[in-house]
Amino acid sequence: MRRLTWFNATSLTLGFAFLYIPMLIVIIYSFNESRLVTVWGGFSTKWYGELLQNEAFLSAAWVTFKVGFFSSIIATVLGTMGAYVLVRGGRFYGRTLFSGMIYAPLVMPEVITGLSLLLLFISIGLDRGLFTIILAHATFSMCYVSVVVSSRLVSFDRSVEEAALDLGATPFEAFRLVTLPIIAPAVISGWLLALTLSLDDLVIASFVAGPSATTLPIKVFSSIRLGVSPEINALSTILILIVTVGTVAASLTTKRAVMRRQKAEQMADQSS
C-alpha cells in the first residue's frame, strides 16, 4: 500500500514548496548585487563582506553565543536532574506542583514568561544584562530538556542500574557509569534543543535584556522593522546553512547509532 499516488505526490510537492520557497528566495537574494531587494542586479557576495564588517551584528552574535553556551549547559544539568526527579523521584511533598512547573513553560506564551521574569528581576533589584538573559533562558529550556530526557528514562530497563548497585557501585557511580551512557543521546538532543531555543529567542530576551546586552535576534528584529535588507538576507543564509548542516549531521549520526545498537542487540541475541 505504500506507493506514491498522484494525490500524495501533489500534496507533498505543494506542501514542501510552501515550506521552502520563502527561505530559498532569501538565500538567492542574499547573492544579489543590488541594494534593492526586489530587483535582481547580478551575482555578488559583497553583502557577506559587509555583514562581517558590521560591528553591531558581530557583537550581538557574540552575546548570543555566550548566552546560548552557558544557558544550555545549565539547562541540560538542571533538566536532566528534573527528569530524574519526575521519573524516579517517587512521592514527595509538592510533586504535582513540580511536574506542573516542568510542563507549563512549554506552553506558556513568551510574552508572559518574559514579563514575569522581568518583574522578578526588578523586584529583587538584579541589574539586567547578560546574566539575566542566561537565567531566563536556562529556566525555560531546562523544561524542554526534562521532557526529552524523561521520555528516554521511562523506556529504559531499570534492572541494569540495580545490578550496578548490587555489585557495589555507589548511587553516583551507578548514575555515571550505567545510567548516563544509556540516556546520553537524549541528554545531547536536549542540550541541542536548549541551545537552539536560546539562540532563537527574541521575546523573552527583549524583556530581560536591558540596554547593556543586545542579542542577535533583538538586533535582527529591530533592523527587520525597518524593512528587508541584503545584510539580513546574508545573515539568514548563514544561519540556515548552519542549521541545515547541523540537522543533517545529527540525523546521520543517530541513524548510525541506531544501526549499531541493532547490530549489537542481534549479536547479543545470537550469543545467548
Place this chain on the structure above:
Amino acid sequence: MNLRRLSLIAVPYLWLFGLFFVPFLIVFKISLSDIALSIPPYTPTLELSEGWAGFKDMVSKFDFENFEFLATDDLYWKSYLSSVQIALISTFICLLIGFPIAYGMANAPKEWQPTLMLLVILPFWTSFLIRVYSLIGLLGQEGLLNQFLMWIGLINDPLIILNTNLAVYIGIVYTYCPFMILPIYATLIKLDGSLLEAAEDLGCSRTEAFWRITVPLSKAGIIAGCFLVFIPALGEFVIPSLLGGSDTLMIGKVLYEEFFSNRDWPVAGAVAVILLLILIVPIVLYQRNEQKMMEAEQ
C-alpha cells in the same frame, strides 16, 4: 529521605519555584496594584521593614480596578476576541494544509521517509525570526508574489498583503505548520494498513475508508497538532508586529506595548493574568489528550 535524594529534588525544584512560580505571583500581585509615578511605577509596594504589618497594609490596598478597566475598555476585549479568532482560523488552515502533507509522508515509499521527516524538522530548527522575515520579502507590495502574479497576468495592480491580517494568517500557518504535521504523521505511520484493506474488501470505497478509518484513528494526532498550533498562536507577538498592520489586534502585542510604550505595568499584569486564564482550558485539554495517547501506547 536521605540527603542525596533531597538535594537532587531540591535543586531543580527551587530553581523553577524561584524563576517560574514566584514571578507569576509577582505578576498577579502587580495586576492588583495601581499605576503610580514612582520607581517601580506602581503602588502599593511591600515594605519589608514593617514585617507582617507591612504585608497586611499592602494586601488591604489591592483592588480589581485593572480587571474592571480591561472589561470596560474596547481595545482589550476586542484584542482577546481577535486573537482567539486569528488563532482558531490559522489552526484550521494549518490542519487543512498539514494533514495532506502528513498523509503523503506516511504513505510515501519507506526509504523516502527519513528524508521527508528531515524536511519537516529542518524549518522547525531554523530561526523563527528568519522564517517570518522570509515572508516580508515575499508578500510586500513590490514583493516576489506580486511580481509573479502580475507577470502571469492574474492581477494588474499589486495586492496589499503585508501589514494586514491576511499576512498574519499566512505567517502563523507558515511558521507553525511543522507542529501540525509531526503529530499527525506520528499517528498515521502507526496505522495498520490491513484495516484499510479489510474495509475495501468489505465494500468500502477509498474515500469512505479514509473518513471512517484513517481520520478517526489519527484523531489523537490531529488534536495534539491543533493545540500545538493554537496555544502559541494565541499569545503570538513577533508575527503580528512584523507582518500585521496597525489595526491588527493581538493580545501578545497589546501586552508588549502596554508594558514598554505605555509603561502601565499593572494593566500589563492584568492582561497577562487574563490571557493565562483563557489558555488554561486548551492546556488542560491538551494534557489530557497526551495522557490518553500515552496510555494507548502501553
